[in-house]
Amino acid sequence: MQVKWLKLKNFRNYDECKLNFFEGMNLISGKNGQGKTNLVEAVMLCAxxxxxxxxxxxxxKKENTSHFEVEICVQRNFGTLTIKCILDDLTKKKFYLNSNEVKKISDIFGNLVAVYFSPNDLKIVSEGPSERRDFMDTDISQLSSYYYNLTQRYNKVLEQRNKLLKMVHSRQLIEEQIDIWDEQLSTLAGYIVKTRKSFIKKLTVPASEIMRNITKDADDIKISYVGSKGETSAEIKNEILGALKYNLAKDMELGYTTIGPHRDDIKFELNGKDSKIFASQGQQRSIVLAIKLAELEVFKNELGESPVLVLDDVFSELDTARQKSLYKKLSGLQVLMTGTLFKFKPEEKYLSIMVNNGQVKTKLKEKL
Ligand SMILES: Nc1ncnc2c1ncn2[C@@H]1O[C@H](COP(=O)(O)OP(=O)(O)OP(=O)(O)O)[C@@H](O)[C@H]1O
Ligand SMILES: [Mg+2]
Incomplete structure (x- = not known):
């Protein structure tokens, strides 16, 4: 799939902007603070x-204005579609799909599917489990609005269970009502954990291949899900239901639920060791890059067409050899890539998008 064009109105440092993208490589360049990330942020808002x-x-919203608009046109293999997002002073942000107002936010997912990588994503490896759960949930939701709805329902039931646990003075009430919440929570958890496990499993093989490829076989990674045992959603549900009962006294003491998918994690092992502790900064960057490129393959298999790849400020940190090999890997995809300095330009035709103080200029560069 590809983004055909993007229109902005009062978005960040843009007054008005209409930008036609190229079907292949789009290099978005310019000095610091000119609006490069703002452009890809608008694209990701629609995804x-x-x-x-x-x-x-x-x-x-652009400073001193009362509303913004972002509109995007996406070419899919079954036709084109437009997604529009409007935010004004009076309402919450609204989305329109082909000019029809979207009633449920989850209906946006799956129309524009993009793999996004920014320096902020290094947190997936370097920081705590909540970053990794967010990564999984955001990306699985792009493929399945059903999954997104499950996580929303799970969070609501979890909130109710935690509220009940906090009623420390009515132990009897807790004991009377907890089973209802445990049943709902564990059923939803069974589906969520099963989906996450199968996503992680699909990611492992391509991520390892890409990692070995990037590092010329010096490094390998293994990704695994850390959480409830079980393969099927029924097995996982039973496991979680048992654990909820087992931990009830502790949960009552603490006033919150200590087990379930909201506490699970992903483990990235670099050459057999936990990468959060052992990987260098450069290795952590390569791990995240390998995961994102593996995600491209997983998304492509699920969708039957390639997603759009959005790389914010990632390229400039790679040396020339890695930039060269990455360009080769990305041919055949639509890529939106920002950077202040591209040491090396693609050999194939690409679109140069120069950003200067919220203004864009484009130039199609032909093959040398
Ligand atoms: N709501 C807003 N209204 C007006 N200007 C904004 C708003 N939010 C951010 N900006 C401006 O946008 C600019 C930053 O844009 P952006 O983050 O896209 O920069 P960039 O080109 O990616 O820079 P870098 O190379 O440093 O990453 C800054 O000048 C900032 O002041
Ligand atoms: Mg930026």
Whole structure:
């Protein structure tokens, strides 16, 4: 699939902008603070229904304006579609798919599917489990709005169970009501964990291959899900239901639920060792790059067409040899890539997008 064009109105440092993308490589360059990341943020807003860099939608409104609009046109193998996002002072952000208002946010997922990689994603390896759960949940949701809805329902039931656990003075009430919440929570958890496990399993083989390829066989990675045991959703549900009962006294003491998918994690092993502790910064960067490129393959298999690859400020940190080999790997895909300095330009035709203070200029560069 590919993004055909993007229109912005009062978005970040843009007044108005219409940008036609190229079907292959798009190199978005310019000095610091000119609006390169803002452009890819707008693209990702249409893919994820939220910004990848802020949880406050108002941040995206141009300063001193009252509303923003982002519209994007996507070419899929079955036809074209448009996604529009509008935020004004009075309402929450609204989405339109082919000009029809979207009632449920989850209906946005799966229309524009993009793999996004920014320096912030290094957190997937270097920081705590919640970063890794977010990574899984965001990316699986792009493929399955059903999964997104499950996680929303799970969070609501979890909130109810935690509220009940906090009623320390009514032990009897807790004991009377907890079974209802445990049943619902473990059923939802069974589906969530099963989906996550199968996603992680699909990621492992391509991630390891890509890692060995990037590092010329010096490094290998293994990815595994750390959480409840079991293969089928029924097995996982039973395991979690048992654990909820077993941990009830502890949960009551703490006032929250200590087991379940909201506490699970992913383990990245680099050459057999935990990469959070043992991998160098450069190795951590290569691990995340390998995971994202593996995700491209998983998405492509699931969708029957390639997703769009969005690389924010990732390329400039690679040396010339790695930039060269990455360009080769990415041919045949649509790539939106930002950077201040591209030491090495693609050999194939590409679109150069120069960004200067919220203004863009494009130039199609032909093969040398
Ligand atoms: N809501 C907003 N209204 C107006 N300007 C904004 C808003 N949010 C951010 N900006 C401006 O946008 C610019 C930053 O844009 P962006 O993050 O896209 O830069 P960049 O080109 O990616 O730079 P770098 O190379 O440093 O990553 C800054 O000048 C910032 O002040
Ligand atoms: Mg930037």
């Amino acid at each position: 994820l229904s939220k910004s990848p860099r802020t949880s406050r939608d108002d941040d995206m």
